[in-house]
Amino acid sequence: MHNGSNHGVDGPSQAQSQPSAEDVRAQLDRLIASPDLDLPARARRFLRYIVEETLAGRADRIKAYSVGTEVFERDPNFDAQSDPVVRIEAGRLRRALEHYYLVPGLSDPVIIDVPKGAYVPHFTLRNPPEADVAETAEVLDPPAPAAPLPPSPTVPPSRPRRSLRIGLGAAAVAVTVTGLAWWGTSRPIPRPPAQASAAGVPSGPTLVVMPFANLGEGPDARIYAQGLTEEVLSLLARFKELSVLGRETSRAIPPDADVLRIHREVGVRYVLEGSVRTAGHQLRVTGRLLDAQTGAVLWSQAYDDDLRIRGFFAIQDDVAQKVATAVGQPYGIIARSDERRTQAGQPEDLEAYACTLRFYGYRAALSPASHAAIRTCLERAVDRYPSYATAWAMLSMLYLDEDRFGLNPRPGSPTAARRAIDAARLANRLDPENVRGLQALMMALFFTEQPEEALQVGERAVALNPNDTELLGEFGSRLGQADDRKRGMALLEQALARNPGHSDYYNGVLAQLAYLEREYQRAELLMRQVTQKKFPLYHFVSAIIYAQLGMKTEAAEARDRFLQERPTFFDQWDREVAKRNYGPKDGALLAEGARKAGFPVPDTTAAETALQSGIPQR
Missing domain, CATH: 1.10.10 (Arc Repressor Mutant, subunit A)
Structure with missing residues (x-):
């Protein structure tokens, strides 16, 4: 593609x-x-x-x-x-x-x-004059001798690109889909049924997926447009931070209704629209996301393919996955736009929802100050909305960070780890298919030394939404630490490649996994791409990598910075290694690098003792 x-x-x-x-x-x-x-x-x-x-x-x-x-x-x-x-x-x-x-x-x-x-x-x-857009359209879609493509009224054309033209056998596509029944343009657009208020959950961004316009030739083009609409709608509905209106509502909207009318009569905040265009074996899919309040285009994309090379279903799955990931994921277009909206002081009561947006900003930086502020914010949110599964999931992860990163720890009982487990299990009882809740439970189980159950939960979460790159990154991190290094690193690299708003944290995890593979040069290059200098463990990982490469000055600087932030970390070295589920070989290699960097690691660690005793690596 x-x-x-x-x-x-x-x-x-x-x-x-x-x-x-x-x-x-x-x-x-x-x-x-x-x-x-x-x-x-x-x-x-x-x-x-x-x-x-x-x-x-x-x-x-x-x-x-x-x-x-x-x-x-x-x-x-x-x-x-x-x-x-x-x-x-x-x-x-x-x-x-x-x-x-x-x-x-x-x-x-x-x-x-x-x-x-x-x-x-x-x-x-950003916004070219109308004449330029028209000129671009002529260059993009010149009349073909046998099968001209009409200009698209739905989505503005994108820059020219070459289509794939490798001669393979044509793929046969046979699909039966019920036709769309459009309402007259003079009739009011029906509002979707109100969601039950008993759930006690603040409303997040609401999205309607308009039926993709058919701009192609022959009956197959109509089937392609309908099938792609269904697939995109289905994938976007898996992101629980979004409220995606059902197909009945989108079908009831007149095809020529402008977005401001849709916002006024349906109440949605975002509109996703697109088109499917065919000429011979060439297929073009275009899509764009609109701010329904202003009509502004927030995102647009075009995809070209050749039906002789791949069947339509393969193309449909690929395009729908790309659209859903770009628009719906936690660091995607809607999340970024909503974050800007809440920061601008919108008149709506968005405090509880704004907490969940700020959570992803915290995940990108992992700073102690933002941890404390968002933890307090989310605690207020669940106090006000006790059935808000996503907020409970995020709160679980913040409680876990008290324990594993030492961020703003609260003394007394229950412990941070216990609070993390309890909040994650509550999130899953409230919404068993909430991917963020499953992610939180996976993490809480993993860092309380229950890796087998944790990874089973992670597999279930990825099966529910393989397009959620926040989940892919976290699951990949856990797999890598549990010694499934190849798959873990592959998932991390996939998450980073697909997520333009990715967290530096995942580059740091990749660097750590490269270190455990003894790929010290690669680990050092990865750490150069991380900017989390407020995050204490960044300095620990940097120090052991530098030490293995003989970079003594850099190792000493990173060591001193970490010890300033976490002076008692090495008092419980074996516990810190165990809670991360490192096997004996990995634990011993971490201790080796830490000693070379000058950290006060015990003379003999539990991992080294286990390795000498012949306990097998997981």
């Missing part, structure tokens, strides 16, 4: 007009000055250098060597192959720009991005 660039906004996939140099410099200054652009000073210098060089007509000079010597002050003998500083900082810059344009930069007039594979930036106007 070949799909277009996705910035999470109505950006480069639609805009072909080039901003002026003055506009680009204004946007550059806005970026450099913004506290929301998560970049250190040298990465900001990197950004300014490549933008100014491009504007000056010297884009061909932007190579790893010139960046390394002119921005990062490497000597003239700099070798980009042996010193990956430019590649690492470019990756950090790309991620920071992507995160910035998801929420704080959602309305910025110019998008600056750095495509993978090079260091030359691209500049795009």
Whole structure:
């Protein structure tokens, strides 16, 4: 599947007009000055250098060597192959720009991005003039001699892309789907039935999936559009943080109703619409997410494929998964938009729901201050809404972080671990199919040394929603620690690749797992991509990696920082290793690195004793 660039906004996939140099410099200054652009000073210098060089007509000079010597002050003998500083900082810059344009930069007039594979930036106007859109449409969809594609009235065209054209046998598709019955445009749109208030749960974002428009040839195109609508709706409904209206409501909405009317009469906050277009063997699916209150396009994407290469069902599953992940996941477009909405002080009573949005911000940073604030916020939320399963699940994870990370521990009984288990089990009793509740239970069981049951719960959660990248990352982390390293790392890498708002925490876990595989160079490169300097264990993992690589100065700095934050950690070293379910071999390797870094590890640890006694590794 070949799909277009996705910035999470109505950006480069639609805009072909080039901003002026003055506009680009204004946007550059806005970026450099913004506290929301998560970049250190040298990465900001990197950004300014490549933008100014491009504007000056010297884009061909932007190579790893010139960046390394002119921005990062490497000597003239700099070798980009042996010193990956430019590649690492470019990756950090790309991620920071992507995160910035998801929420704080959602309305910025110019998008600056750095495509993978090079260091030359691209500049795009977010909202091109109408003439440019029309011109793009003509270039994108020229009349075909035998089968012209009509212009789409539903979704604006995206940038041109090549379709896949590998000659294979045509796939036969035979599907029977009930036809849609549209209401007349003059009739009022019926409101969906009100949800029972007895559940005592605050309302989150409400989404309606409009039937995908059929813009293709022949009867198969109608079947494709209907099937894709059903699949997208089904996958999005698995995200329990969303309220997805049923197909009956979406079918009752006139196809030409504008989003403001839909918001007014149905009360939804977001509208997902799309189209399916066919010509011969070529299939194009387009989709976009609209803010129903303002009509603004928050996200758009186009996907091209060839029905001779893959059958429609394979294409349908692939496209629906990509759409559901981009729109519905915890770090996805709706979550980012709602976070911005609540931060802007919307007049609605969103305190309880806002707590759940802030939780994901905490997960990305793991700072003690945000932990304490969100724990208090969620405790107020469940006190007010005792049936709010998602809030109980998140509260369970925050209680667990008291125990495993030592964040804001509360003395007395019940212990943090006990509170974590109790809150997770309550979340699952309230909503047995809530993926966040299953994730919380998996984690609580795992860190109370019940790994087999924990991983069984994790498998059940992934089966319920394999598109939830927050869950994939956490399940992958637990598998890796339990010594299923290959699958755990694969799931972590999948979660990071599919999630533009991913947590640095998962890169840190990958680094730790690479360390346990004795891939110290890879572990060090991964840790360079993590910016969680307020998170104590970041410094422990950094220290043992540096120590194994003989980087004594860096190891000492990281060691001292960790000991400042967690001075009593090594008093219970064996307990800390056991609660994370490391086998004897892994526990011994952690102790080895910790000693090399200068940590006060016991002379003989439980893991080393077990290893010497011949206790098998799990």
